[in-house]
Amino acid sequence: MGRGGEEGCLSQVRQGHIYTSIKECRAEAGYPIETACKLLHVARSAYNKWASGNQSRRIAENEWLAEKIEKIHMESPDKGYRRINDDLRHDHDIHINDKRVLRICRAKNIKSTIKYNNHGCTRQAKNPQYLAENLLDRQFFASQPNEKWLTDVTEFKWYEGLEVHKVYLSAVLDLYDRRIVAFVISERNDNPLVFKTFDKAVGKNPDAHPLFHSDRGYQYTNRTFHHKIDKAGMTQSMSRVAHCIDNGPMEGFWGILKRERYYGKRFTSKQALIQMIEDYIRYYNTRRVQRNLGVLTPMEKYERYLAA
Structure with missing residues (x-):
């Protein structure tokens, strides 16, 4: 599916909660569907298609993924789309690319918490008793533990x-x-x-x-x-x-x-x-x-x- 088709699917995912609200209002209070669609700026035909269950496999899959993503985000609001995707792979054996997760997050307005700069508190020694060279030299990797x-x-x-x-x-x-x-x-x-x-x-x-x-x-x-x-x-x-x-x-x-x-x-x-x-x-x-x-x-x- 191309980018345009994917965006269309995600648009329907985004509208899903609106359709659900219309359906609940109809069931609980007998509110007219046509009036509810007009108030919420939703096409009656789009609602009918959603209500009939005749969605494409891709749309259904995105909605299923959106539920998983929302659950991960609710448990850990600090997670952005990359870490959410890592959890999908690690905990649910779901393998999709980052861009798809990002588009679903945007459709559901899922955002990670704001990042802040860290300021250390270690005080430099005025009169150091021992100094060592920078032997690590930013080689931030190791071939085994405790190296x-x-x-x-x-x-x-x-x-x-x-x-x-x-x-x-x-x-x-x-x-x-x-x-x-x-x-x-x-x-x-x-x-x-x-x-x-x-x-x-x-x-x-x-x-x-x-x-x-x-x-x-x-x-x-x-x-x-x-x-x-x-x-x-x-x-x-x-x-x-x-x-x-x-x-x-x-x-x-x-x-x-x-x-x-x-x-x-x-x-x-x-x-x-x-x-x-x-x-x-x-x-x-x-x-x-x-x-x-x-x-x-x-x-x-x-x-x-x-x-x-």
Whole structure:
């Protein structure tokens, strides 16, 4: 079917809810169909065709797809048409192209939540005790798990009346499968926060000796932290000054988390905010499919490597 034919089908999908309303008004209140069609600017012949059930296979298929798409969007309003299509493939074994999903989304006025720019909170060290070269050099890929790890800290706010409070999230991300290896939440953005995160990641992966990349925040340029990396048999790498893109995937994860669960909301308790972060990281690792992973979740990608 050509683009014109497809647009015609989607136009009828768009009109479907109007036809349904006319039918319900007729059944429940005996409202005249002809009058309802005029009021809603619908052709009587088009309504009759819809009501008779003599729709083309393509129209029926688009309506079926629209129901699936609307359900996905209702469950996760943050998802745009690409992520909706990824869910259709991953969860429903439905394989259609992005453009078709986009046209159905437009017909049903389905839009993802607004995206926001992320601003990190790591403070650069004024007098760094140790500096490492940018060995990662924006090579944001890995051939196996635990080959390259990225880390960073970001902040979240919660409110008690007019008083603003903060919590800080420190996390380690694996470049192979984009899974969050370990994370720690604290009320303080300090050395113990970063050290605990590192120890947690090593504790879960005692045989891992990855390239460990961060920005030049004061926690990461601390001599004690460098000794911890050396002791774990890892190699340290650091972003260049004022080059956030050098740690792009980690910054990208912050943006994903905040767009999907944080921006546009006002948290009024620390526990609710912490619960959201913990729940989201669990969801991200085990349920959120990613196209650059082959429409798999991070843990599916990781487990497939282990199985192979």
